[in-house]
Structures are given as structure tokens and as C-alpha cells.
Amino acid sequence: MIFTNPLHVGRPNITDREAYLKLVSDMLERRWLTNDGPLVKRFEENLAKYLGVPHVVAMCNATIALEIAARALNFEGEVIVPSYTFVATAHAVHWQGITPVFADIDPRTHCLDPDSVRRCITPKTSGVIGVHLWGTPAPVEELQAVCDEHGLRLMFDAAHAFGVTHGGRRIGGFGRCEVFSFHATKFLNSIEGGAVATHDGELAEKIRLMRNFGFQGFDNVVYAGTNGKMTEVCAAMGIVNLENVDQILDANRVNYQAYVNGLANIPGIKLYTFNSNEQNNFQYIVVEVDDRFGVSRDELVAALTRENVLARKYFWPGTHKMEPYRRLFPWVDRLLPETNRIAGRVVVLPTGMQVKPDDVERICALIADIGKMR
Numbered sequence: 179m180i181f182t183n184p185l186h187v188g189r190p191n192i193t194d195r196e197a198y199l200k201l202v203s204d205m206l207e208r209r210w211l212t213n214d215g216p217l218v219k220r221f222e223e224n225l226a227k228y229l230g231v232p233h234v235v236a237m238c239n240a241t242i243a244l245e246i247a248a249r250a251l252n253f254e255g256e257v258i259v260p261s262y263t264f265v266a267t268a269h270a271v272h273w274q275g276i277t278p279v280f281a282d283i284d285p286r287t288h289c290l291d292p293d294s295v296r297r298c299i300t301p302k303t304s305g306v307i308g309v310h311l312w313g314t315p316a317p318v319e320e321l322q323a324v325c326d327e328h329g330l331r332l333m334f335d336a337a338h339a340f341g342v343t344h345g346g347r348r349i350g351g352f353g354r355c356e357v358f359s360f361h362a363t364k365f366l367n368s369i370e371g372g373a374v375a376t377h378d379g380e381l382a383e384k385i386r387l388m389r390n391f392g393f394q395g396f397d398n399v400v401y402a403g404t405n406g407k408m409t410e411v412c413a414a415m416g417i418v419n420l421e422n423v424d425q426i427l428d429a430n431r432v433n434y435q436a437y438v439n440g441l442a443n444i445p446g447i448k449l450y451t452f453n454s455n456e457q458n459n460f461q462y463i464v465v466e467v468d469d470r471f472g473v474s475r476d477e478l479v480a481a482l483t484r485e486n487v488l489a490r491k492y493f494w495p496g497t498h499k500m501e502p503y504r505r506l507f508p509w510v511d512r513l514l515p516e517t518n519r520i521a522g523r524v525v526v527l528p529t530g531m532q533v534k535p536d537d538v539e540r541i542c543a544l545i546a547d548i549g550k551m552r
């Protein structure tokens with residue numbers, strides 16, 4: 179086995195343990211553990227400043243944040259989403275009794291194809307959820323144009339896109355609102371966590387109330403809400419990691435460059451690249467494996483796993499091929515050729531603060547060797 183310690187995709191980035199423990203210790207002293215505590219408020223303010231968006235509402239996780247945002251935007255009937263994303267994008271819609279309608283992707287970006295979105299529109303469509311997959315912005319302007327033309331509401335699942343820019347502006351301010359995830363595996367983690375960012379003060383207030391059962395003040399409930407509150411321990415981790423976000427970014431950038439160099443001349447291996455005119459977070463090292471590589475994508479993943487490189491087949495096989503969607507919408511499979519092709523080719527490789535550039539060099543050499551096995 180080449181690596182004695184396993185290299186994981188999405189190993190948590192923990193930047194300043196001492197600062198975190200200090201915040202948690204202060205929290206225990208205050209005995210204010212949750213319910214819009216001072217750490218949650220500070221995390222929200224710091225996020226708003228960093229993103230350049232006036233309103234940020236922190237949540238217990240991005241899935242609940244997506245559900246609350248979908249409610250607050252009065253989504254109903256059908257909502258168009260990509261299938262090629264983490265399953266939570268569709269689940270958040272389905273869980274509200276709304277039908278997710280799966281559109282296909284652009285094979286170059288892996289993000290929604292606006293023409294496919296257009297073809298999915300019916301009289302029942304109320305909105306579109308774009309996903310900034312791998313931290314590449316979805317086609318924001320094109321999707322906005324389609325939505326404006328048809329009177330649809332547009333929001334984004336920005337779970338992969340913290341710190342990413344589009345046209346020089348940070349993701350967080352596009353569409354009606356954008357939803358971030360701060361899950362342990364994400365670029366910026368708060369253990370579990372998420373947030374909704376928006377320019378719309380009224381929408382933010384509605385989302386804030388829905389996060390806390392719909393309570394306005396102590397005894398007055400004005401909406402059907404849920405419990406989407408972020409805890410103080412989670413906010414503490416988020417605050418510390420946001421203060422040190424450049425450490426995470428530097429580690430990811432160096433690793434990405436090492437992958438660019440190490441994978442450059444391996445036939446059948448194509449590294450997914452990012453627009454060099456924009457900021458990216460380089461959280462996902464995405465490789466497409468084609469026939470020119472000696473072995474199949476699945477054989478590559480198995481061979482890497484044997485050497486303790488725990489690569490992942492994200493987002494195989496596509497949401498439309500998972501329950502309940504496979505059973506509910508068996509016909510959509512043939513409408514998603516690019517989703518199926520890309521889902522069959524992609525491997526996500528380890529990066530983050532736990533992975534060093536010489537680990538990356540050895541991973542790349544290993545991949546080259548695996549390709550020569552046949």
C-alpha cells in the first residue's frame with residue numbers, strides 16, 4: 179500500500195484549534211448555546227462582509243436552508259434542477275411536495291444547460307435552482323434571462339461556491355437568494371451548517387422567521403416555520419475558519435497546481451479546470467476518465483482505493499437514477515445524455531489542508547501507473 183494513512187476527499191479543514199476552543203469556552207461561560215446567540219450573529223455579519231451581500235441568515239445545514247428558501251420564494255408545482263448534483267438539491271424540493279424536473283448539463287462546465295432548462299418549462303413551473311457545481315458559477319445571466327422571460331423565480335445552490343467570484347463579484351448575491359453549505363466536507367466548514375444570502379431584506383426577514391418555527395417575538399407565530407437554527411458551537415467553527423480562509427485557499431491552490439502538473443501528460447485523464455480570470459476555491463479536484471486511459475473509471479477508483487487513496491465517483495449515478503426519482507420519473511433518463519456521460523466519467527481526488535503537494539505528486543504517479551496496467 180503506497181499511502182499508510184488514507185487520503186480522503188472532503189477531510190475537514192480545521193484552521194485554528196486554539197481560537198475555536200477559546201470561543202467554545204466563552205460560550206460555556208455564557209450558557210447561551212443556541213437561539214440566535216452572539217456567535218451566530220457574529221458569523222452572519224462576517225459572512226455578509228466577506229460575500230458583499232447585505233443579508234445572511236445562518237442555518238443548521240444547507241438542506242434545511244434550501245427547503246426554507248424554496249418555501250419563502252413560494253415555490254410550488256414544478257421546479258427545474260440539475261440531476262448532476264448532490265441529491266439534497268432535489269430532495270429539498272421533493273420534501274416540500276414540489277416536483278423536481280431534471281434538466282441536463284453543459285459537458286464543459288457540468289452546470290445547468292440553459293437550453294435544456296428552457297425545454298423543461300411547463301405551465302406548472304414556478305422556479306429554477308441553479309447549482310454552482312465544483313465552484314464553477316452556473317450560467318447566471320442566461321438562467322436569469324430564461325426566468326425573467328417566463329416569470330420564474332431563480333435561486334442558487336451555492337454549496338460548492340463559497341469564496342468564488344463571477345464577473346469579479348462573489349457568489350452569494352445572484353438570483354433571489356443563494357444557499358451555502360458549511361458541512362464538515364465543504365471548503366469552509368462549521369461542522370454542520372449553511373446559510374442563505376440575499377439582497378432582498380424582506381425575503382431575508384421571512385427566512386429568518388421561518389428558521390425559528392415562524393415566531394415573531396415570543397408568543398406570535400406568523401408562518402409555518404421549521405427548526406433551522408445554527409448552534410453556537412457550529413458558528414464558532416465557522417467564525418474561526420472564515421478568519422483563516424486564506425490558509426485553506428492556499429493549501430487548495432497549491433494542490434490544484436500540483437494536480438495540473440502531475441496529470442498533464444496522462445492519456446485519457448482530463449483535469450477539470452477553472453476560469454483563471456475569476457477567484458475559485460479549488461475544493462474539488464475533478465478528473466474525467468475516457469477510453470484512452472487503459473482502465474475504466476470504476477477500475478481506477480478501485481485501484482486507488484487499494485492504495486488508500488479514497489477517490490469518489492461524485493455524483494454517480496445522477497439524482498434521477500436514485501429513489502424516489504428513478505421510480506417516479508423513469509422516462510427522464512433518455513433526456514439527460516450529458517448528465518449520464520459525465521456521471522460515468524468523473525472521479526474526485528483528495529485535496530484540502532490534510533493533503534500535501536508531494537502526496538499529490540504520488541497520487542498522479544500512481545494514476546499514470548494504473549493507466550499502464552493493461
Ligand SMILES: *Cc1c(COP(=O)(O)O)cnc(C)c1O
Nearest residue numbers: 239240241264266337359361371
Ligand atoms: C453538500 C451539499 C448540499 C447539502 O449541504 P448540507 O449542509 O450537508 O445539508 C446541497 N447541495 C450540494 C450541491 C452539496 O454539495
